[in-house]
Amino acid sequence: MTRFRHFIAAALLVTGGLAHADIAVVTNANSGIAQMSRSDVINIFMGRYRKLPNGELALPIDLAPVKARFYQALVDKNLAEINSWWARLVFSGQASPPHQAETTAQAISLVVHNPSALGYVDTHHLTSELHVVLVLHE
Amino acid sequence: MAHLIELFRTRLALRTAAIILLMVALLGAGFLVLAVEIRADSEQRAQYTRIEELLSTVERTTQIACFLGDRELAGEVADGLLVNRIVREVRIIRQTGDVLADARSEQGRTGPAISRAVYSPFEQAQPLCRIALIPDQQRIDDAVFEASRFLAVALLLQLAGVGLCVVLVVVHFVTRPITGISHRLSRLEAETGHKLQAPRGNQHDEIGQLVASVNAMIDHLVSSLSEERRLRLEREVEERRYRTIFDSVEAGIFELDGEGRIVVANPAFRRLFRLAEECDPVRRRVALTELAGDGGPSIEELVHHSEPGRARQWELALGSGTLRRWISILLNRLEEGRLQGVAHDITERKMATDAAERLAITDPLTGLGNRLGMERRLAVIARHHRLYPERPHALVVLDFDHFKHVNDTWGHQAGDRVLEHVAALLTTLVGQRDYLARQGGDEFVMVLEGQGQRDQVAALLARFIELLADPIELDEEVRIRMGASIGVAILGLDTEDVQEALHFADQAMYRAKRAGRNNWRFHQTTSELSG
Numbered sequence: 001m002t003r004f005r006h007f008i009a010a011a012l013l014v015t016g017g018l019a020h021a022d023i024a025v026v027t028n029a030n031s032g033i034a035q036m037s038r039s040d041v042i043n044i045f046m047g048r049y050r051k052l053p054n055g056e057l058a059l060p061i062d063l064a065p066v067k068a069r070f071y072q073a074l075v076d077k078n079l080a081e082i083n084s085w086w087a088r089l090v091f092s093g094q095a096s097p098p099h100q101a102e103t104t105a106q107a108i109s110l111v112v113h114n115p116s117a118l119g120y121v122d123t124h125h126l127t128s129e130l131h132v133v134l135v136l137h138e
Numbered sequence: 139m140a141h142l143i144e145l146f147r148t149r150l151a152l153r154t155a156a157i158i159l160l161m162v163a164l165l166g167a168g169f170l171v172l173a174v175e176i177r178a179d180s181e182q183r184a185q186y187t188r189i190e191e192l193l194s195t196v197e198r199t200t201q202i203a204c205f206l207g208d209r210e211l212a213g214e215v216a217d218g219l220l221v222n223r224i225v226r227e228v229r230i231i232r233q234t235g236d237v238l239a240d241a242r243s244e245q246g247r248t249g250p251a252i253s254r255a256v257y258s259p260f261e262q263a264q265p266l267c268r269i270a271l272i273p274d275q276q277r278i279d280d281a282v283f284e285a286s287r288f289l290a291v292a293l294l295l296q297l298a299g300v301g302l303c304v305v306l307v308v309v310h311f312v313t314r315p316i317t318g319i320s321h322r323l324s325r326l327e328a329e330t331g332h333k334l335q336a337p338r339g340n341q342h343d344e345i346g347q348l349v350a351s352v353n354a355m356i357d358h359l360v361s362s363l364s365e366e367r368r369l370r371l372e373r374e375v376e377e378r379r380y381r382t383i384f385d386s387v388e389a390g391i392f393e394l395d396g397e398g399r400i401v402v403a404n405p406a407f408r409r410l411f412r413l414a415e416e417c418d419p420v421r422r423r424v425a426l427t428e429l430a431g432d433g434g435p436s437i438e439e440l441v442h443h444s445e446p447g448r449a450r451q452w453e454l455a456l457g458s459g460t461l462r463r464w465i466s467i468l469l470n471r472l473e474e475g476r477l478q479g480v481a482h483d484i485t486e487r488k489m490a491t492d493a494a495e496r497l498a499i500t501d502p503l504t505g506l507g508n509r510l511g512m513e514r515r516l517a518v519i520a521r522h523h524r525l526y527p528e529r530p531h532a533l534v535v536l537d538f539d540h541f542k543h544v545n546d547t548w549g550h551q552a553g554d555r556v557l558e559h560v561a562a563l564l565t566t567l568v569g570q571r572d573y574l575a576r577q578g579g580d581e582f583v584m585v586l587e588g589q590g591q592r593d594q595v596a597a598l599l600a601r602f603i604e605l606l607a608d609p610i611e612l613d614e615e616v617r618i619r620m621g622a623s624i625g626v627a628i629l630g631l632d633t634e635d636v637q638e639a640l641h642f643a644d645q646a647m648y649r650a651k652r653a654g655r656n657n658w659r660f661h662q663t664t665s666e667l668s669g
Contacts, residue, residue: 042260048205075260085259088202092211 022123022137023070026130028115031056036133042075044118046085047095056116060098063107063120070120073136150316151308159301166293174286181282185224189252189271192219200230201259203238204266212239219271224281226274230256232267246274315345319352328356329363389480390465392426396475398440399423410465410481411456426467426479430454434467440477453484464488503554504561507575512583515573519585520636523629530590530630534583534599535643536564539621539655541580552612553580556620559610567602583640590628592660599624599658606656621656623647632661 025041027033032054043049044058052058063070071082086097101107104125111119112129126132146153196215203211216228216239226249227242253270257263315337326332334356336349384391390407392400400423407413411429427437434454452467463485472478499511507515519531538544538560545553557580564574564582573585589595602622609617625647629639642661650659 039261039264042258046205046260048207077260089206092208095206 022135023073023120024123024126024132025120025134026111026132027118028111029129029131031115033133041134047089059114059117061101061107061110061117061119062098063101066122073138151305151313154308155301155305158304162297162300166297170290170293173289177285178282181285185278189273193254200256200269204256205258209238216241224273224277225271227272229270230267246276249273249275315340328360389482392479394426394477398427398437399425407481410483501576504557504576506561509577512575515585516636529588530628532586532589532595532626532628533639533643535625535647536582537623537647538580539623548612555612556610563605590631595626623651623655624658625650627661
C-alpha cells in the first residue's frame with residue numbers, strides 16, 4: 001500500500017513537473033486518513049465542518065503563497081471573495097478561518113507536527129512526511 | 139316609486155338613457171368580470187413574481203445558512219422575509235429533514251407554497267436544503283380586490299358619464315324639438331293656412347320629415363273640410379229647391395211607411411184628398427187606404443210593393459155623382475219600408491177618355507152601339523163563352539123590310555126618325571145586360587146575354603113585331619108602318635163560335651125575308667131545312 005502511494009506521488013511529480021504544478025492537499029502521515037473528496041476538503045476549509053473524517057478536530061492551514069491558486073482550484077473563487085466569506089462567518093461568530101502559514105516549510109512543519117492538521121502545498125514541495133489525500137489540478 | 143315610473147313613462151330622454159345605461163351596464167359588467175379576472179390573474183402573478191424576487195434576494199444568505207447549518211442566520215433570513223406582508227410563513231429545511239428555520243405570522247390565510255432548492259455556495263450541483271415560502275393569500279386577495287375595485291369604480295364613473303351624456307344628447311336633439319313641435323302644433327290655426335315650422339337645425343332630418351308629414355296631413359284635412367262644407371251648402375240649396383217644389387207643385391207628393399201610413403204629404407196632396415187644414419196626416423198617421431177607399435192600393439199591395447225602381451199606378455175614384463173625382467197614384471219604393479208616391483187629379487182626363495171611348499162605340503143617331511161597339515161586345519162574349527161554355531147567348535139580327543123605300547119617299551130624316559123609334563122600342567124590350575147595336579143602315583144586332591130559351595126569345599120577338607105594328611108618326615100627316623125580318627142563332631146551342639153564330643143569325647134573317655117578311659126564324663141546320 002505504501003509502495004502504491006509512493007508510486008502515485010512519483011507519478012504526480014512527473015506529470016506536474018511536466019505541465020503545471022498542481023496543489024496537493026496533505027495530512028499528517030499518521031492521521032489514518034487515506035483519501036478525502038473535494039467536498040470534504042471544501043467543507044473543512046470553508047468552515048462548514050470542524051472535524052476530519054477520522055473524527056479528529058480539524059486544523060486547516062492556509063499557505064499564503066499558494067492560497068489564491070488553491071481556492072481558485074477548489075471553489076473557483078478569488079481571494080477577495082474568500083475574505084468576504086470569512087468576514088461574514090466571523091461576524092456571525094459561527095466559525096473561524098484556517099490558520100495562516102507564511103511559507104511552505106512552515107506549513108509542512110505544522111502538518112508534520114500536528115496529526116489533525118490539514119494543509120496544502122505545491123506538488124513540487126511534497127515530502128515523504130506528508131500524506132496526500134487529494135490532488136487539485138489547475 | 140310610482141312617481142319614478144310615471145317619470146319614465148313620460149320622459150323619452152330618461153327612458154332612452156335608462157335603456158342605454160342598462161345595456162352599457164350589462165356590457166360593462168361583462169367586461170368588468172373579464173377585466174377583474176385578468177387583473178386578478180396578473181396581480182396573482184405579480185405577487186408570486188415578487189415572492190420569487192424575495193427568494194432570489196435572500197438566496198445567498200440562505201445558502202450560507204444552509205451551508206453552515208446556521209439556525210440563527212436562517213432565522214434571520216426567515217424573519218427578514220416575514221417583514222414582507224405578503225409572506226405568511228417561511229420554512230428552511232435541510233436535506234436531512236432538519237428544520238433550520240420556521241417562522242410565521244399569525245394573520246391571514248395560507249396560500250399555495252413556493253418552494254425552492256438551496257445549493258451549496260461552492261458546489262453548484264449540491265443541494266443543501268429547501269426553502270419554502272407560504273404567501274398570505276389574504277394579502278394577495280386584498281391586492282387583487284383593490285385593483286378590481288379601482289376598475290369597477292372607473293367603469294361606474296364612465297357609466298354615469300355615458301348616461302348623463304345620453305340624457306343630454308336625447309334632451310337636446312330629440313325631446314326638445316319634439317316638445318317644441320307639440321307646442322306649436324297645439325297653437326296652430328290650420329284653417330288660416332298656417333304651416334308648422336320645423337325646429338331650427340332639424341329641417342333636413344327625421345324631425346323635419348315628421349313636420350313635413352304633419353303639414354301634408356293638415357293640408358289634406360283642410361282641403362277635405364272645405365270640400366265637405368261646399369257639399370253641405372250645395373245640399374242645403376238642393377234641399378230648399380226640393381222644398382219649394384214640394385210645397386208649390388200641383389201634384390200631390392207623399393211618403394208612406396212600411397204599413398202604408400202617410401209620413402209626409404205636401405199641400406197639393408191635402409187638396410187632392412180634401413184633408414182639413416187642421417188634420418195633420420203626419421201626426422195622426424193616416425193610412426193611405428183609409429183615404430183612397432176602393433180602387434186604391436190595398437195594404438197588402440203597399441206592404442209587398444218592394445221592387446225598387448219600378449213604379450206602380452192605381453186610378454181611384456173619390457166622391458160620387460158630379461163631385462166624383464179621379465186620382466192617379468204612382469208609387470215608387472224609396473227603400474225598405476218607405477214608399478214615395480205622386481198623386482194627380484186625372485178627373486178631366488178620365489172624363490175625356492171615357493167620353494171618347496163612348497163616342498167611338500156609339501151610333502150617334504140611335505145612341506145604341508155601332509159596329510165597333512158590337513165587335514167589342516162580341517169579343518167579350520166570345521171570351522166569356524170560352525170561360526163558361528155551358529151558358530148560351532142568343533144573337534139576334536134584325537133588318538127592316540123596305541127601309542130604302544122610306545128613305546126614298548120621305549127622305550133621310552124620315553129614315554132617321556124610324557131608326558130612332560125602333561131603337562127606342564128595342565131598348566125598352568131588352569134587359570140591362572143585353573146589348574143593342576146598329577150595324578149600319580137599317581140592320582140591328584142584339585146580344586141577349588145568358589139567353590138560351592128559344593121560346594122566350596120568340597116571345598120577346600113577337601112582342602117586338604107587335605109593337606112595331608103600331609104606325610110611326612113622321613109628322614102630322616104621315617104615319618108609316620114598318621116591318622122587320624129577324625134571324626136568331628144561339629151561341630152554345632147552334633155553334634160555339636161567335637162569328638159563325640152571327641153568320642147563322644144573318645142566314646136565318648134572310649130566310650125570314652124570303653118567307654114573307656115581318657117575322658123571325660131560328661137558325662136551322664141544312665138537314666132541318668130540307669126536312
